[in-house]
Amino acid sequence: MSRSVYVTGIGRGDGRQVVELGIMELLTRQVERVGVFRPLSHGDRDPVVELLRGRFRLGRPAAPAIGMSYAEAAALQAERGSDELVARLVDRFHRVAREYRAVLVMGTDYADTGLPAELALNARLANEFGAVVLPVVSGRGEDAEQLVAEVRNAHHAYTSLGCDVIATIANRVRSEAALEAARTLGRHLPEPVFVIPEEPALAAPTVAQVAEAVGATVLLGDQTGMARDVRGFVFGGASLPTFLNAMTEGCMVVTPGDRADLVVGALAAHSSGATPVAGVLLTLGLNPGEQTMRLAHRLAPGTPVLSVPGGSFPTAAELFDLEGKLTAATPRKAEIALGLFEKHVDTAVLTDRLSVVRTDRVTPMMFEHQLIERARADRRRLVLPEGTEERVLRAAEVLLRRNVCDLTLLGEDTTIRRKAGELGLDLPLLATDEVAGDPSAATARIVDPQDSPLRERFAEVYAKLRAHRGVTYELAYDVVTDVSYFGTLMVHEGLADGMVSGAEHSTAATIRPAFEIIRTKPGAAIVSSVFFMCLADRVLVYGDCAVNPDPDAAQLADIAIQSAATAAQFGVEPRIAMLSYSTGTSGTGADVDKVREATELVRTLRPDLKAEGPIQYDAAVEPTVAAAKLPGSEVAGQATVLIFPDLNTGNNTYKAVQRSAGAVAVGPVLQGLRKPVNDLSRGALVQDIVNTVAITAVQAQQHRPAAGRPAEA
Incomplete structure (x- = not known):
């Protein structure tokens, strides 16, 4: 039987998509199969359903996630009555619910639905579905007294209709007085009240949404540009100096198409970093000449x-009430919404009230959620050497929004700020000596290795560490300006808790400084690596797929023991499979003997670990094959840590599984270093970077007690 949560409202404009995203996040942390159901929608494809599908990798259910259209519902209700409408929706809900452990139900939107008594319909559907109810109230434009009344009314409306209300959320609240009043009200209602303030970045439409709203033709611009937020509109008609003074950061310039001076001036201001703009909208159907457009593109x-x-x-009239929408095409807004929800809703309290029984299995979504939660629980400062790289900056925004860790971005200050402005990112960037205003909020600090006062100190440290290799202070003074060396030295000197690099640099460029400066920790024979392979229904740990070309038996045993520890650290129960081309005693030869010897060493050194080997991959992960080849084994058929005999096998296997099975590969995660440094694939996506940074932050928690923070650079 599934546990269902019905998110609903009392009117239009409550922005409840933020809450729907947040609830979905909470549910997917608890159980491995979560479904989505929208009883009524304006079309066959609902943008929020598609957003949730993509964001949480839900896949397509056997039954449709949408009950019926509003037009179909209105006609059915008029012809055959409310009971028939409800009966059909209940039937369609249960077709979806039987496939899942929990279901998020999204109520009607009160927007031109053609349905009478909409609130009562939502309440009845929630009761018939057996769902708990989470009402969302809009706080836009409400003062403290009005908001308190709205929250009380919503709570009374649904409880009086027999609903099991688990909490009420006041969303899009602007006034500080209203925020405090709603929080106070929560102490006088049987259920908690959570208050989420208005977030301008969510209300801002993207350039693509502006273009769609006004039916614009795109003359210039790429996908990244079209995804920028439009934070305001500046209408150009004045002279260029006056116009430039009126421009605001993130604005869209609206001007007649024959004003080439304003077009070029706005783009020049954007290019210089003076005032980053979202874009330019030309009116009157007039387009600048070809020469002006070429200049615009180059600027x-x-x-x-x-x-x-x-x-x-007329264009201004169309834009006046335009607001941003959360859709599958706006993943950045989804991350902003999740960060907002997590910051202002007590997720522990709400999770408890949801009463969803946590599953014992670790699914990929749960693994990612646990990473974020653990990193956020004891925030660390990590250094990202590639501070000017677009994916790194986008990942930084997600990490800061969700309060995962504090960051140090390496690079030239002006370049980083200009790049962030061009991308339309909202990054709380601090200069080297700037003090953070709110210590509870994650921040990013910019450090330029070329002119940092740390350069001389790091040169002395590096020269001393590498003196046996003939490194002088003068040579070290040049070496430490390399961002990989500078970042590694920050970790070595305790100015950062860990480092993540590799989006632009090779694996060798990332880990060589770590080998030279940080070195292996006591008890580790070698530095090795693992990938967390997030498959559709489980998380496996692969080692070593990135560092050691041909480990001997002792090194292979060390890799296995380290990999088991890493797996356990991140919530994966270690069951080690020492892989080979034969299983058990069926094969002989030097390669098989190496794996057999390594397995015995693991059992001797760590008798508490479950280890099997030599074993073939299929026997390690498939129970039916295991039953035939190694009956009675504690590992065969249910292995979680798979150790490859050499780099050639491991690297090719992880890439084959990643590409052919659609697995998310998180890593390589380095193990065996005194302090955490991790590498990225040069093809890493933004989410890959977020996950790797979160992993590094959790690793860093093991290297230093929670008390105290690293010194600022």
Whole structure:
């Protein structure tokens, strides 16, 4: 039987998509199969359903996630009555619910639905579905007294109709007085009240959404540019100096198409970093000449330039009430929404009230959630040497929004700020000696190795560490300006708790400084690596797929023991399979003998660990094969830590599984170093970087007690 949560409202404009995302996040932390159901929708494809599907990798259910359209529902209700409408929706809900352990149900949106008594319909559906109810109230434009009344009314409306209300959320609250009043009210209601403030970045439409709303033609701009947030509109008609003074950060410039001076001036201001703009919207159907457009492209590559046939006034009327929407095409907004939800809702209390029984299995989504939660619980400072790289900056925004860790970005200050502005990112960037305003909020600090006062200190440290290799202070003074060396030295000197690099640099460039400076920890024979392979239904640990080309038996045993420890550290129960091309005693030869010897060493050194080997991959992970080849084994068929005999086998296998099975490969995660340094694939996605940084932050928690923070650089 599934546990269902019905998120609903009392009117339009409550922005409940933020809550729906947050609840989905909580549910997927608890159980491995979570479904989505929208009883009524405006079309066959619902943008929020598609967003949740993509964000949480839900896949397609056997039954449709949408009950029926509002038009179909209105016609059915008029013809055959409310009971028939409810009966059909209940039937369609249960077709979905039987497939899942929990279901998020999204109520009606009160937007031109054609349905009478909409609130009562939501309440009845929730009761018929057997779902707990989470009402969301809009706080936009409400003062403290009005908001308190709205929350009370929502709570009374649903409880009086027999609903099991687990909490009420006031969303999009602007006034500080209203925030405090709603929190106070929570102490006088039987259920908690959570208050989420208005977030301008969510209300801001993207350039793509502006283009769609006004039917604009895209003259210039790439996908990244079209995804920028439009934080305001500046209408150009004045002279260029006056116009430039009126521009605001993240604005969209709206000007007649024959004002080439304003177009070029706005893009020049953007390119210089003076005032980053979201884009330019040309009116009256007039487009600048070819020479102007070429100059525009060279000034600000990727920045959108749009054109509409109408004049500035009718265009302004269309833009006046335009708001951003959370869709599958706006993943950045989804991350902002999740960060907002987690910051202002007591997720521990709400999870407890959801009463969903946690599963024992660790699914990929649970693994990612646990990473974020553990990193956030004891925040660390990590250094990202590739501070000007687009994916790194986008990942930094996600990490800071979700309060995962504090960051140090290496690079030239102006370049990083300009790049962040061009990408439309909201990063709380601090200069080297700037003090953070709110210590409870994660921040990013910029450090430029070229002119940092740490350069001389690091040169002395590096020269001393490498003196046996003939490294002088003068040579070290040049070496430490390399961002990989500078970042590694920050970790070595306690100015950062860990480092993640490799989006632009090779694995060798990332880990060589770690080998030279940080070195192996006591008890570790070698530095090795693992990948967390997030498959559709489980998480496996692969080692070593990135560092050691041909380990001998003793090294292979060390890799296995380290990999088991890493797996356990991240919630994967270690059952070690020492892989080979034969299983048990069926094969002979030097390669098989090496694995057999390594397995015996693991059993001798760590008798508490479950280890099997030699064993073939299929016998390690498939129970039916294991029953035939190694009956009675504690590991065969259920291995979680798979140790490859050499780098050639491991690297090719992880890539084959990643590409052919659609697995998410998180890593390589280095193990055996005194302090955590981790490498990225140069093809890493933003989410890969987020996951790797979170892993490194959790590793860092093991290297230093919670008390105290690293010194600021």
